[in-house]
Amino acid sequence: MPRWWSALAPPRGRAGKELLYVLLTAPLTALGFGYVLAGFVVCAVLSITALGVPVLAAMVPGTRLIARTRLALARWLLGEVVLAPLAFRPAAGLFAWLRTGLRDGPGWRAVAFQLSALPLALVELTVVLFTWAWGVVGLTAPLQHALDLNQNTVDGRRGLVVAGVLIDSWVGVALLSAAGAALLVIAPWSLRVVLVVDRLLVRGLLSRDERAVRIAALRRSRAAAVEDAAATLRRIERDLHDGVQARLVALTMNLAMIGDLVGRGPGQTGDLLESARANARDAIKDLRDVIHDIHPPILDNGLEAAIATLTARSSVPVSCDIRIGDRPAAAIETIAYFCVAELLTNVVKHSRATRATVELSRRGDRLRVVVSDNGSGGAHEAGGSGLRGLADRVATVDGTLSLTSPPGGPTVVSVFLPAHL
Amino acid sequence: MRILIAEDLAILREGLAQLLEMRGHQIATVGDAAALHDRAGAWHPDIAVIDIRMPPTHTDEGVRAAVALRAAYPAVGVLLFSQYVETRFAKQLLTGGAAGVGYLLKDRVGDIDEFVDALERVAAGGTALDPEVVNQLFGASQRDHDLARLTRREREALALMAEGRTNAAIAKTFVVTERAVEKHVANIFSKLGLLASESDHRRVLAVLRYLEAA
Incomplete structure (x- = not known):
């Protein structure tokens, strides 16, 4: 069986769930659309004040809540296993908060989803109504005819009017019944076809953007590396200051004290002391220069x-x-x-x-x-x-x-x- | 001299104490800036030798302690003693005048005579700046000849400023009016290229210029 066939294979046991999905997402879509629309309208009205932008910055990430509910429904009822975007993390400080809100990629994608979900929901509902409702009506036409339930009259005849044609004969009713049965057979299929678009939208607009996630992770790890390097240099500087440098200064003091005790003393001793002191002094100076290149203490x-x-x-x-x-x-x-x-x-x-x-x-x-x-x-x-x-x-x-x-x-x-x- | 040492590194604190005791000075030591203030009040040193990097932050505790100490006990000489020379610290220290202050690199203890000399100078109300400090404050050698452009009288005025005298005191010494001294001082500033925007530090900078040449 070719692949495309399996995608459109008779939805055994899923028809109910898919129907439920359409019925449950319909009010959610209306809510989402209303929320986004209201957000834009309030933002536009307030844009003459300073509050317009903050409203937008709050509305955009807020859309994620509705999107999250939609994702949960899609996972439960459609079996769409889609990773949700990483949680929204507003930055501290008013301006940073505004910026993160306005630049919230997943939020904007959720907004786009809410806007495109409305026409899609209308199509889905129409399909459901047409196939399931007309299917049931058609299938039960003989029963209705027997019980004389249809009171529509055209030219004095009573029966069921379908597309402007009055059906009041048993032949017509039988045909109608067959058509109704056919509608009920294709109902789950047609819903599946329409839901393909729904699934694509959910995957495309509500899922986690793996590349963005990867970039964020790389940025974090690089920042950590840069900070770690800076901290390491600082620690080295401090260690040198408290360790090697201090010991060299102490050595200088010791040499100076020896010099004091020995005095200008017997020939070579004085010279050796002087050169030892000069070496210590140069070492301190060299070390100071090195440290300054690593991390200037100031x-x-x-x-x-x-x-x-x-x-x-x-x-x-x-x-x-x-x-x-x-x-x-x-x-x-x-x-x-x-x-x-x-x-x-x-x-x-x-x-x-x-x-x-x-x-x-x-x-x-x-x-x-x-x-x-x-x-x-x-x-x-x-x-x-x-x-x-x-x-x-x-x-x-x-x-x-x-x-x-x-x-x-x-x-x-x-x-x-x-x-x- | 009674010398109070504030230094957090034991090896340097003890070493310096030993070295100065060998020269017959009385020594007291503290390990941080907070203890310095109390000890100075109780022990009445002639001079405090203060490490710049001390707990808790190991940044500029010593400088702030030195400035506070000068304000509280003007008679106590203050010598910053550090592994580094930083212009900022020198300026902070000298803002209150150049009398009784010093700023030396720690390696200067290599020459005890010179080091003790510097301590004595600061304890007596003089100044001891490490050549490095002066280099940094006036790194540009091109400015050396600025002092040569001062008149004899202006140089004398600058020398008195370096001792921490006020305009009024200088006027008294010169037996002239204070206005005349103010004019000298203004001339000094302009010849040394010290702009009015630096007015907070001009007097100090002028003094330092003088010390550099001295």
């Missing part, structure tokens, strides 16, 4: 303090404008810091600039970092200026880096980062 005090220190160190005068509000994620702070550090190094090394500016600002949930200078321009990403590496690092958190540097300057590098992972 970052613990926030991006503003860290960048202020950075710009104060620059040999090209830098003016700073930092307005970023609450603190971004630690990993983002680190990336932003190293961006500014690298870009300022470029300014000093390549630009021949006499002034530079660093601006950090917040655009919603994005952090904007702009470093510009009045130098000779002509920088490009491939130019070995470390810009490529910087762009790669920025990209690990879905950030962007753009460069404008016409010959003759000025050079402006803009970096956009998400404030939180």
Whole structure:
């Protein structure tokens, strides 16, 4: 038996469930359509006030409730095993909440489903009514005729009127009865055919979008990796500070005390002490530089303090404008810091600039970092200026880096980062 | 000297105490910023040597404790003692004036004589800034010649500012009006390129510029 045949195979035992599905989803569809329509109307009416958008942001995810009921019915009565979308997770904060509500993909798909389900429900009900109701009426025509139940009259004759034709003869009634039986036989089939569309809609619009789920999972795991790396570097920094560095300083103290006890002392001892002290001092300095490249300790005090220190160190005068509000994620702070550090190094090394500016600002949930200078321009990403590496690092958190540097300057590098992972 | 050491790492706390005791100083130690304040009130040190990163957050507890200590006990010298030099901390510390404050890297204990010298200077109301601090605050070597553009009188005024004197006190020393001193000070600021927008720190920055050259 070919496959398409099995799909349309006589629905043994399922006819009742499918009929029930149509009858139960009809009011649900009406409710869903009414809900969505009301939502849009209220949103449109309120759109002159600030409440229009919030209504929409609440209505869209709310549609998921009706969709969920529909899915449950489809699973129970149609055997459609479809995974529901992941639960809606509104972000904290009014604007973030609005955004997540308006961008709720599964919510919008549910809205589309509710709108398209209404005409479909009308078709389904029509089919049910036509096949089952007319089937029963036709099949029982002889009984009705015998009991003289049909009181329709045309030209003084009494009987059942079907499509404008009065049927009052036993032959007609027999034919009608046969037609009714035929209708009842094809009734489950025709419903099945119509329900194919229903199933497709349920699968297409109410199911979990596997790709979106995968992307969300990847994004989460990547954020975790980035955060973990930042936390690890910070822990290493702290361990070095409290461990190796402290011991080196203690060693320096010991050497100094020995020097005090021995005095300028007998020849070689003094020289050896002096060189030991110099070694310890250099080791401390080297370690400090290494640590600074791993995780500048000042970052613990926030991006503003860290960048202020950075710009104060620059040999090209830098003016700073930092307005970023609450603190971004630690990993983002680190990336932003190293961006500014690298870009300022470029300014000093390549630009021949006499002034530079660093601006950090917040655009919603994005952090904007702009470093510009009045130098000779002509920088490009491939130019070995470390810009490529910087762009790669920025990209690990879905950030962007753009460069404008016409010959003759000025050079402006803009970096956009998400404030939180 | 009576020296109060605030340092959370035992190895450094004990080492520093031992080193300074060897030089005949009286030492008291505490392990965190909270204890520092109480101990300073009870023990009356000449100077407090304060680690910057201390519990609970290990970020800038020491700096905040130092600023609070200066406000509560102006007579006590305050020396920040850290593995790092950060401009922000230096500015925070110096906002209240450069008298009786210091900021040194920990590796400076390698030279005990110089280190003890610095402690004595701060305890006596002077200043001891690590060359690194000054480097960072005025990293650009191009600004070195700014001081050369000051007149002799302006340099003297700047030197007195560095000792923490007010305009009124400087006027008294110079035997001129306070307005005349204000004019000197304004000239110093403009010649050193200290913009009005930095007014909170201008006096401190000017002093630091002077210290760098000194």
